[in-house]
Amino acid sequence: MSTAAEALARWHAVVESRDPAGLAPLIAEDAVFHSPAVHTPQVGRDTVVGYLTAAFTVLGPELSYVREWLGADSAVLHFRTKVGGLDVEGIDMITWDADGQIVDFTVMVRPRKALDAVIEHMGAELMRMLEASGA
Template sequence: MTDLSSALARWHAVIETGDVAGVRRLLAPDAVFRSPAVYAPQEGADLVAAYLTAAMSVLGDHFRYEREWVGADSAVLEFVSEVDGRELHGIDMITWDADGLISNFTVMVRPLSGLNALMPRMAQELARGPQPPAHP
């Protein structure tokens, strides 16, 4: 059984420090990411890490978690951020496997104007590919 408090603490630490290299270490090999902007689920730890690290870059300093709801093996984390002057509100729905690794990560974002500002910025960041860690 997953020690959810430890798994959740590791996620928060990666986000708070901007440790993009640490994202990959938190993911199960068969992790799945569901984006508010992409129809098909993105499967596999490398692809999920690419989406999550791109989001970390795009949402940057404005990103903060405000509340969370925790279940036996999952959590819903409410966040706010800003992209190109558009305020975003959203949730990250995260599920961990028995080893404490993220197996599913679903993002929902509102309002539509914020999502519309986010989508091209994410596309640009994903096109750039993996970047070196922001913090040496």
């Protein structure tokens, strides 16, 4: 059994390393990702890892968490970064299961102009990743 604080520490370690290889062990098999750019929830470990891997590239080295709120099995993380020369602000809402694996990951981004930039860059990165995998 894992506490939310322990799970959050593992998340922060992977984010700080910027190494997407550390993502899969953090994500539950049936995890769900809610993107600000895609209407339908994205389901499954591989899909969630793909979106988060693309986010590591798009949100880049300037991504920093500036505040966080921790619950019994969840956290809300307020972040800032730059994408396409625009200031981006948003939140990650993460929920963990009893084993400390992420079961739900929701992202919200503002302002609208920044969201548009994130959508454009994420779309391009996801396409690049798809082409690189030969899919």
